[in-house]
Amino acid sequence: MPIVKNFFIGLSNNPFLNKTAKEIGPMLGANKVVAGNTIEALLNTIERLNSKGITVTVDCLGEFVVTEGEAIQSKDQILEVMYAIYNNSLDGHMSIKLSQLGSEFDLDLAYRNLREILLKANEFNNMHINIDTEKYDSLFDITQVLDRLKGEFKNVGTVIQGYLYEADTLVEKYPELRLRMVKGAYKESDTIAYQTKEDIDENYIRLIEKRLLNAKNVTSIATHDDKVITHIKQFIKDNNIEKNQYEFQMLYGFRTDLAEKIAGEGNNFCIYVPYGDDWFSYFMRRLAERPQNLNLMFKELMKPEVMKKAGVVTGIVAAFGAASALVYRLFKK
Ligand SMILES: Cc1cc2nc3c(=O)[nH]c(=O)nc-3n(C[C@H](O)[C@H](O)[C@H](O)COP(=O)(O)OP(=O)(O)OC[C@H]3O[C@@H](n4cnc5c(N)ncnc54)[C@H](O)[C@@H]3O)c2cc1C
Numbered sequence: 001m002p003i004v005k006n007f008f009i010g011l012s013n014n015p016f017l018n019k020t021a022k023e024i025g026p027m028l029g030a031n032k033v034v035a036g037n038t039i040e041a042l043l044n045t046i047e048r049l050n051s052k053g054i055t056v057t058v059d060c061l062g063e064f065v066v067t068e069g070e071a072i073q074s075k076d077q078i079l080e081v082m083y084a085i086y087n088n089s090l091d092g093h094m095s096i097k098l099s100q101l102g103s104e105f106d107l108d109l110a111y112r113n114l115r116e117i118l119l120k121a122n123e124f125n126n127m128h129i130n131i132d133t134e135k136y137d138s139l140f141d142i143t144q145v146l147d148r149l150k151g152e153f154k155n156v157g158t159v160i161q162g163y164l165y166e167a168d169t170l171v172e173k174y175p176e177l178r179l180r181m182v183k184g185a186y187k188e189s190d191t192i193a194y195q196t197k198e199d200i201d202e203n204y205i206r207l208i209e210k211r212l213l214n215a216k217n218v219t220s221i222a223t224h225d226d227k228v229i230t231h232i233k234q235f236i237k238d239n240n241i242e243k244n245q246y247e248f249q250m251l252y253g254f255r256t257d258l259a260e261k262i263a264g265e266g267n268n269f270c271i272y273v274p275y276g277d278d279w280f281s282y283f284m285r286r287l288a289e290r291p292q293n294l295n296l297m298f299k300e301l302m303k304p305e306v307m308k309k310a311g312v313v314t315g316i317v318a319a320f321g322a323a324s325a326l327v328y329r330l331f332k333k
Contacts, residue, residue, distance in 0.1 A: 005288045009187045012284035015064050021280035030283040033253035034061070034274045039084050042275045045252070046090045054263050055270045056092040057130060057249070058085070061278040062100035068109060071102030075113040079120055081275065086124035093128035094121075095272060103141050111145050118153045126155045128178060133159040135186045136193070139166070143173075150177060157217070161185075162204030163193040171211050180220040180249060181208050185285050201228065208232055212241050220270065222249035226258060233267075243268065251286070 011017060035045040046056050058081055062074045078094060085092045096117065103110035114131070121127040131142055142158060149156050157177045160167050161184030171179070183204050184193065194200045205228060211219050212235065221232055229248065236246060247268035250259045263269035274282050 006187060008284045008288035012281040012288065018063055018278070018280045022277045030279045033251065033283065033286060034276075034279045035252055036275065037277050039080070042081065042273070043084060043088055043090065045273060046085065046092050047088075049271055049273075050091045052260060052263060053269070054259065055247075055268070056090075056273045057095045057128075057270055058092055059095045059097075059132070059272060059274045059282075060100070061274050061276040061282055062097065063278050063281045065100050065102060066105060068102060068106070071100070071106075071109055071113060074100040075117060077276070078117055082117070082120060082124055082127060086127065092273075093130065095130045095132050097132045097134055098142055098145060099134055099138065103138065103145070107141055107145070110141075111148060114145060115149065115152075118149065118156060121155055122153070128155050128157065129153075130178070130180060131156065131158040133161050133182075133184075136164065136188050139164075143170070146174075146177075150174075159222075160207060160211075161193075162207050163188065163200045165192060165194070167203070167207055168210075171207055171214075175214050176216045178218045178220070179211065179215070180222050181211060182222045183225075185289060187288075201225070204228065205231060209235055212236065212246060213239065215245065218244070219246045220249045221246060222272070224250055224255045224258070229258075229262065254286075 035042050042058065046058075049056055060074065060077045060081055062070075062077075065071050065074055078096060082094060084090075094117070096114070098110045098114070101110040101113035114129070118129055121129050131146060133139065133142060146156065146158055157179055158174070159180040159182055160170050161182055163184035164170075181204070183200050194203055204223075208219070208221055208228075209232075212232075221229070223229065235241075243266070247270050248259075248262050249270045249272060252271050252273045259269060259271060
């Protein structure tokens with residue numbers, strides 16, 4: 001449903017709403033999919049998941065980083081979380097957006113920040129550092145930074161967005177890196193990306209198969225799509241792909257039962273855990289992917305304390321909720 005997707009992607013890109021939401025803290029249901037905004041809350045979540053045999057990758061949420069000071073603050077927050085994971089002997093690694101390290105205004109600053117993170121990661125049991133992929137505009141920057149770092153560090157990897165025509169070339173380019181395979185979360189034009197669910201799913205499955213057959217490092221299959229998961233599990237079995245060559249990944253708060261079932265079957269499983277105040281863009285992208293996720297928000301909006309907490313922004317929140325509801329109801333199948 002492109003109109004619903006565009007609506008939420010539009011909200012995710014709105015700096016005013018992001019800033020306001022950051023001030024009031026995770027709400028509207030986002031608190032079900034973000035692991036809090038204190039280190040203690042984050043560590044509790046990781047401990048709980050680790051006790052079920054599930055590892056984590058932590059995303060220190062950070063959007064609209066536009067000054068060197070903000071980029072350094074993001075880097076410092078990431079280092080703090082890495083230290084906490086290591087110091088508490090937890091099983092986890094980091095997922096980082098280059099834009100939160102300053103790439104949108106100074107690519108070399110982002111490179112230096114990331115290199116500092118990787119040097120520390122080497123001290124912390126060679127913790128893996130994943131560079132998340134963002135809008136297509138930033139893909140060239142990511143590959144440039146990755147190409148500068150991959151000779152020096154073995155613990156860096158990135159994400160392949162299956163909707164991109166270019167994804168094939170990237171899978172071929174990086175067999176030695178740990179790669180996460182996703183369908184892709186942003187709105188891209190038909191000159192660079194597949195548009196229909198059928199085309200995206202077909203390309204996504206084809207790319208995962210190609211990667212599993214040729215990879216020299218772990219492949220993370222990151223999807224909530226049970227049809228894709230069932231297909232890939234069979235492919236893995238048919239091709240005798242070893243357990244240490246792949247893992248499944250899902251986002252925190254989504255399809256928890258399925259995640260635990262897959263982990264319980266003896267598969268390596270990793271949950272992507274967002275952490276921090278900057279929850280709005282992340283949550284809007286989740287609504288863009290699957291408007292049914294609005295259920296999380298409706299339940300929360302019914303609580304009086306939520307409206308009270310919103311204070312002066314109640315109007316904005318209510319208008320936003322009502323508009324979302326309207327769009328969803330008008331266009332749901
Ligand atoms: C761990 C992880 C990391 C990611 N990192 C990135 C990144 O760096 N860059 C990027 O662009 N994107 C990233 N994404 C997002 C990704 O690109 C997709 O936008 C997102 O995962 C939605 O696609 P999907 O594969 O889950 O399936 P969809 O196509 O959204 O859903 C397919 C089917 O799965 C089922 N389903 C999905 N969600 C649910 C649910 N909550 N409850 C019940 N059934 C459900 C439904 O049957 C649905 O029809 C990441 C995703 C994950 C899981």
